[in-house]
Amino acid sequence: MTIFTSNTSINKPINEVYGFLADFNNHQKLMPENIQEWVSTVDEASFNIQNMGKxxxxxxxxxxxxxxxxxxxxxxxxxxxxxxxxSFDNDHTDVLYTINADLNMMMKMLASGPLQKLADYETQQLTAILS
Incomplete structure (x- = not known):
């Protein structure tokens, strides 16, 4: 498994951050522009990744x-x-976002950069939305 992580700290109570992330409908707001045709419910989401697939x-x-x-x-x-x-620490919520991907050597070369950028982008968006 290849692991990509990104973290952030948000000045909100943990239940507010958790409530946002627990609803898949909110995750569209965390996605970059190359994510299209987003359809979601509270529990599921499907979308197209431009030039990559569904x-x-x-x-x-x-x-x-x-x-x-x-x-x-x-x-x-x-x-x-x-x-x-x-996790909650005094007056802020610490968030760790982890993407675990089972990539072969070729996929690792192609996907590592975009997956790390995605992890970083989503935590940045989460911080911007909830701050």
Missing amino acids: LSLKIDSRISDQEITITPASKPPFNLELKWSL
């Missing part, structure tokens, strides 16, 4: 005010797990 994801598990795990809802080009981990 992806369907589902929230696999929720641990209230701690963690949200997202997995593919249909067969992806490679195994994938997305995880939002939250």
Whole structure:
């Protein structure tokens, strides 16, 4: 597994950050411009990645005010797990976003940069929206 991480700190209570992330409808606001045709419910989302293909994801598990795990809802080009981990420290919520991707050597060369940029972009957007 190849792991990509990004973290941020948000001056909001943990339940507010968790509430935003626990609803997949809100995740569209975290996505870059190359994500198109977004369709979502509270638990699932499907979308097209420009020049790459369609992806369907589902929230696999929720641990209230701690963690949200997202997995593919249909067969992806490679195994994938997305995880939002939250912790509260005094007056702010620390957020760690992790993308675990099972990439072969060729896919690793092609996808590592875009996946790290995606992780960083999503945490930056989360901070901008909730600040």
